[in-house]
Amino acid sequence: MDEALQLLRQPKWRWIDQSAIGPHFHALQSFATDDTLCESVGTGKSPAVARSWVHHQTIVLGIQDTRLPYLQEGLNFLEQQGYKYIVRNSGGLAVVLDEGVLNLSLILPEVEKGIDINRGYDAMWLLIKKMFSDFDIEIEAREIVGSYCPGSYDLSIGGKKFAGISQRRLKRGVAVQIYLCVTGSGSERAELIRQFYQYAKQGQETKFFYPDVQPEVMSSLSELLGTPITVQDVMLRFLTFLNQNSGEILAGQLLPEEYDLFHHYYERIIERNSKFLDSE
Template identity: 55%
Template sequence: MSEIHPLLKTEQYRFIDQSTLGPEFSALQSFAMDDALCMSVGQGTSPTTARLWVHHNTVVLGIPDARLPYIAESVEYLKTQGYQVIVRNSGGLGVVLDEGVLNLSLIFPDSKTVNIHEGYDAMVAFVRYLFKDYTDRIEAYEITQSYCPGTYDLSIDGKKFAGISQRRVKNGSAVQVYLDITGNGSARGRIMRDFYKIGKRDEMTRFHYPDIDPEVMASLNELLDTDLTVSKVRDMMLMTLHEWSGDISMQQLDGAEIEWFHKRFEQMIERNKKALESL
């Protein structure tokens, strides 16, 4: 890739690494973080921001998932498999997160003037550039039998290793990607396949839930026959952003961002209570 996507061209990046916070770091906090950063980036008090995060043994559901006919039984199944469950505030369906899955949020300004597809395209370009020394075969199209299928699924030879979603708040947009770096992608797929089998059974539903084939999912290590780690990819991301801008700020949440975070965190807690109140 010779040209950098225009959204990725900025004089300074802010880099927030939360990939090592451990199991106590809740995915509810994570999504509240992105909302707070959207607000500060959107109003120009923060530069374009890259935030990294890892959540241990967590299944993040989409709002439609919470409407499955037998959602209580399917959530109980996930819990018996050792997963905690939350409902996110961005688009898409359920995904499996664990210590082998690195998540990246790129928070851009000017969401009211930038087409939503530009944010997705920028993330696709970033991931392709990031792994350019490993492969030139990363494609972006829907892997229909994966979990959380979407137009911007990232795959190699038809096997999905990443999915992208986007959340817009005020004048900022958080484009979020999960990257299966290590571990067994098919095993993650089996977890979500069984979740939908238990939650839907043979009921007719207005919403179309995916018919998951675990074999269409894999980690990058499985696909590339390499020994990448979450920490190594984290370093690759940092070096790439520094290469592009030459100016990296490591500033954590500050001032009004802290207030916004706490407000959004409370909203996430309430949203989850309502979405899963029948369980």
Template identity: 65%
Template sequence: MHQKTVVLGIQDTKLPFLQEGMLFLKEQGYDVIVRNSGGLAVVLDDEVLNLTLVFSENIKGIDINRGYDAMWRLIQEMFADFALEIDAREIVGSYCPGSYDLSIQGKKFAGISQRRLRKGVAVQIYLCVNGSGSERAELIRQFYEKSTKTAETKFIYPRIVPGVMASLSELLQIPLNIQDVILRFLRTMKAKSGHIYTASLSAMEMPLFESYYDRVLERNEKFMEE
């Protein structure tokens, strides 16, 4: 489960009045962190689920669209029992817009990103499972408003239109929670592979995890001080 957090992209750290925007978010009860992958600000809370697929690159590299398409197909199959089409295209007016925004009837409920790893690629998705998608979007709209004011910026930040975002529960018109979606994910993966791998960190991996975690905190503090 996520605590209430707004995750900023590197480009967001260049906003002219970033400190005022972050103060606003903190006043609304949100922590603020910066990620080292692409994209812009997104909202995380206990009704938003993040999933990651990690693909190994053997001899031939993975085409960038193949990773996005794989995640899109996975989400389609997870919710195949609903007679609603899940589209992948940019939803203008959403926060962190991209060509693989997932939407139903023009309303975005998820975004996909991709990060290259050594000998592999990680495809990540955030799914707004429950709650109000438009309220999350309104939070980010106000963040950008307070972080830019009337200043001109070289980078064009999104003009947020809250009404173009919704949660899966709102779009499917059923009560959904994080556990429901995780169960759908596991069933779909099992149907595809015949089994499910689960793992925990080994004694050797735990110190590495703690080291990477500390590096994330240090990088975040650096951006916050600039």
């Protein structure tokens, strides 16, 4: 974990908080923002970035989800439940975002020997363990079978998943992204994804494996910690950690010179979404 800790100890952290923009903040803008910051950080124009973001009632699909045999029926179901949907540009499968889910991105430069993929995951796992070190809990990183978007770095307490991690690499920048189910019911979110797959797959055999979602294996931090923790509480823990592991924190939004880059990446992800969803 020493190498992971080194990644978290940056001489400067640039902090961009987009956790309270509200329901009109579209998830496509978030992924374009992380791509923009990957290029800025990777080319040395920006120090490492820590970004916090929240999106309301949005299902973020993986590319493999767009190959489901009855995708349109699944998408219709999501719309009926009041959810928007997008296809993200990093790995993984469908996840739920809402006002009780906090997303954190660490955007780091690939310097010297580069950042091994597991080192990036370990850094995020270590960050979350440090943020909740005052609780008498063990936060494990292992695949939770039956969760949505399962992976070897599912974060869980007592076998119940509350977070998932993904990575995006671009222009020598690495974005390590996590979604943290903070409030609400983890199993209700999982039930939504279970039904999405039910509508979109309809029992048909597929080349790709889609998870058989078991809602009881997913939870939120509030449920697992037995205390009404909020997104704002977690944000405070995040900022406290950054303060303790940085020479300086620079707060702000995208810089004027980054806006052209942002528009480029935003248009690219819109085109990508059209490509995957316009046949539906």
